Amino acid sequence: MQTQSPHPTPTIALTGAEFGWGSTGKLSALIATLRDRSPVPLRFVGIASGLSRSLLSAHGIDRWYDASADDWQAVADVARREDVRAGLVVLEGPAAVALEAAGVPTVFVDSLPFLWTKGDRDALPTDVSVYCAQRCVDLPDECRDVLASITNLRWVEAVTAVPDRVRAADAPAGPVHGRPARRALVSVGGLRSPTLTDWTSYPRLVIPAALRALESLGVQEVHVAGNLPAEYAADTDHSSPMHVTYGPLGHQAFLQRLADTDVLLTSPGLTTLLEAGARATPTVCLPPQNLSQIFNGRFHSRAVGADVRVAWPDRVFSEADVLRDRTTAEEAALRLIYAGIATAADEDAVRTRAEVRDGILAALRRAGSGAGWTALADTVGRNGAAQVADHVLDLALRTATAARG
Numbered sequence: 001m002q003t004q005s006p007h008p009t010p011t012i013a014l015t016g017a018e019f020g021w022g023s024t025g026k027l028s029a030l031i032a033t034l035r036d037r038s039p040v041p042l043r044f045v046g047i048a049s050g051l052s053r054s055l056l057s058a059h060g061i062d063r064w065y066d067a068s069a070d071d072w073q074a075v076a077d078v079a080r081r082e083d084v085r086a087g088l089v090v091l092e093g094p095a096a097v098a099l100e101a102a103g104v105p106t107v108f109v110d111s112l113p114f115l116w117t118k119g120d121r122d123a124l125p126t127d128v129s130v131y132c133a134q135r136c137v138d139l140p141d142e143c144r145d146v147l148a149s150i151t152n153l154r155w156v157e158a159v160t161a162v163p164d165r166v167r168a169a170d171a172p173a174g175p176v177h178g179r180p181a182r183r184a185l186v187s188v189g190g191l192r193s194p195t196l197t198d199w200t201s202y203p204r205l206v207i208p209a210a211l212r213a214l215e216s217l218g219v220q221e222v223h224v225a226g227n228l229p230a231e232y233a234a235d236t237d238h239s240s241p242m243h244v245t246y247g248p249l250g251h252q253a254f255l256q257r258l259a260d261t262d263v264l265l266t267s268p269g270l271t272t273l274l275e276a277g278a279r280a281t282p283t284v285c286l287p288p289q290n291l292s293q294i295f296n297g298r299f300h301s302r303a304v305g306a307d308v309r310v311a312w313p314d315r316v317f318s319e320a321d322v323l324r325d326r327t328t329a330e331e332a333a334l335r336l337i338y339a340g341i342a343t344a345a346d347e348d349a350v351r352t353r354a355e356v357r358d359g360i361l362a363a364l365r366r367a368g369s370g371a372g373w374t375a376l377a378d379t380v381g382r383n384g385a386a387q388v389a390d391h392v393l394d395l396a397l398r399t400a401t402a403a404r405g
Contacts, residue, residue: 010042014027014090015090019190022271037389047064069092069095087106090108107395108132110134127152129395132388135381157380181214185225197338210265220242222243265286266285277378287356
């Protein structure tokens with residue numbers, strides 16, 4: 001005899017990687033899309049994802065559990081207690097494996113398929129029920145064998161929120177051609193990584209450089225968004241002639257800022273670049289924080305047809321060296337990146353900030369000549385949230401129906 005579900009609606013367990021806020025942006029877009037496309041009400045419970053909880057608070061997550069994503073027993077307990085019918089996991093492979101082991105069919109979203117080499121294969125949930133890989137500008141040869149080993153691979157378009165409105169795609173960035181930018185948004189994302197010991201080194205170098213560059217171009221208003229160190233906790237910076245505010249933004253608030261800003265300066269997280277591109281927001285890529293952001297910045301400049309990325313000075317780290325080291329595994333490359341940024345922040349901050357400021361100014365001027373700002377989103381596509389949501393709903397509704405007999 002089949003037992004009746006204790007909940008009148010299907011429950012979906014979700015989790016994202018504790019690695020910046022890209023997972024949070026995708027989860028936000030996916031939750032909204034799932035609610036919109038589902039023929040029945042849905043419940044959501046979250047596992048781990050501590051960095052994401054405050055930013056997802058507006059989405060009505062029924063309950064969060066502190067269970068570690070790779071703790072099979074703890075995940076199984078959550079699945080049983082909440083009668084979970086499907087899992088939705090963004091970039092957190094161990095969580096997808098744990099949910100599947102608990103008998104929960106799971107959709108895994110991989111927005112970085114271009115990143116993986118043979119050294120990363122064991123960390124990927126290759127046998128998950130549905131593995132959604134986000135389309136990318138280029139797929140290096142090192143990735144192809146890894147992706148070929150995935151059992152249920154489905155390619156999807158960009159997993160982002162669909163914009164309500166889009167400005168003209170060829171609008172210049174503003175700081176040149178007699179069109180001074182009035183508003184700017186600086187975004188450094190979540191800044192976290194499981195292997196990063198001091199996540200404050202990056203913003204201590206890059207935020208002052210970005211503000212000085214914008215100030216020299218006459219920008220009037222700037223908001224600095226992200227998971228910021230304590231020194232940026234104040235709402236307003238009274239030391240600058242610009243009106244500068246600081247603080248994290250929920251996903252919808254961030255998208256509203258994107259739509260209303262004249263220029264975005266962002267560490268090149270892929271979700272942010274795609275969401276800005278979907279809204280035709282002129283964008284300059286700040287120096288990369290990690291390995292994936294090197295690829296993202298290059299993909300973005302190639303797609304928009306303008307060199308609008310800022311690289312670190314070679315003495316911080318050489319991108320050529322990083323890309324060579326990635327052939328063994330991502331972790332080797334990350335060690336080189338993190339060590340270089342930390343050393344620059346501790347031993348050579350003044351010179352590094354000045355060089356980064358000059359790089360940002362040069363990139364802003366190139367951006368001001370115009371670019372195809374929607375091109376990255378056009379290349380990757382814009383309907384990934386709906387495509388992933390349909391896979392999740394198929395699993396959740398099918399298992400819920402089977403449980404009712």
